[in-house]
Amino acid sequence: MAAKRISFQDAWQLLLTTRASTIPGSVTLPMADVPLLTTLSDGLWTLHAEPADPTTAELIDCFMPFCHPARPSVVFAQVGQSLDGRIATVTGASHYINGEAGLDHLHRLRAMADIVVVGAGTVHADNPRLTVRRVDGPHPDRAVIDPRRRIDPDQAVFDMSSAPTYRLVAGAPNSEHELQVAPDGTPITPGAIVDALRARGYRRIFIEGGSQTVSSFLHAGCLDRLHLIVAPMIIGSGIPALQLPEIDQLDLALRPETKAYTLGSDYLFDMCLRAP
Structure with missing residues (x-):
């Protein structure tokens, strides 16, 4: 049959x-x-x-x-960039580098996640909701890396009508929606964030942005997968997609196992950084 x-x-x-x-x-x-x-x-x-x-x-x-239910945890990230590796202009304009299919893909990743993590700079620049709107799927919880509590609580991400949002802080939390991931005055590291979120039962952790946040998780070896979506656009200057320490030999470069897919006018590079 x-x-x-x-x-x-x-x-x-x-x-x-x-x-x-x-x-x-x-x-x-x-x-x-x-x-x-x-x-x-x-x-x-x-x-x-x-x-x-x-x-x-x-x-x-x-x-x-x-x-897959047999995989105990997965930490993943996405970067949407131009052909020349930029995620925004020098003024921060980024809406939108990727096409409709690329935006749908971002929302599918959110729907796969238990929690989405972004840096304070992304919230300040873009005021994102971090909800699932372009495809079917559940809204993830949200977490903002904000050790000094500088993000205004009126930002869209703190509207908890769709899902809870947690502020990741250094030092004792001031409310039930703050999560301490480092001692007071201590930098918040990617590993500490992953450990804290896993301790609260989050299995699928999506590091959505910005570029410095994704880069820090990549450099720390905390990402299992990275989705890099490349748009047929040349910006020529602006904010780089990834910012890693300089290397002087190519044998030090990352060469992850990679699959390539077409997303409308964009191309998706699906990189496996750690074996499941």
């Missing part, structure tokens, strides 16, 4: 259902009378349906590493 064909939208619903599961096993959808996917205890999976097109197959391949 021919395998059931699965559409792009149904594949996304299958991924969301897989995300909600807590143990490996069969995954199905209400419209299906048989399992469409089986997740295995070794972190692999078997698809029992035929993707309707290559884009659907790529969607499943790209997002299963985030939602």
Whole structure:
């Protein structure tokens, strides 16, 4: 008997259902009378349906590493940049470098996450909500790295009608929505953030921005995966996508295992930085 064909939208619903599961096993959808996917205890999976097109197959391949229940934790990040590696102009203008498909991808990553982490600079510059609006999926909790409490509580990210938001601080917290991740006067490190969030039960941690925050997690070895979306645009100057310490030999460069996908007019480079 021919395998059931699965559409792009149904594949996304299958991924969301897989995300909600807590143990490996069969995954199905209400419209299906048989399992469409089986997740295995070794972190692999078997698809029992035929993707309707290559884009659907790529969607499943790209997002299963985030939602597989056998993977105890995953820390991931995304950067959207121009061909010349810029995320914004010198004045901070960045809306939008990536196209519609790239923006949809960002919201899919949010839907995969238990919590989204951003730096205070991103909140100050962009006033983001960090909710899921362009695709189906749950809103993640939000966390702002703000050791000195300099972000105004009136910023959109602190509207908790959709999901809770935590301010990551150094020193004793002043409220239930502050989370101490370092002693007073001590720098907040990526490792301390990951440890603190995992201790609160967050398994899927999405480091959304900005460039300094993503770069610090990459340099600290705290990222499992990095999604780099490149738009066919040359800015020529501005804020670099990644800012890492200088190296003088190419054998010191990072060369992660990478898959490439097409996202509308953009290209996605899906980098595995640590084996699951």
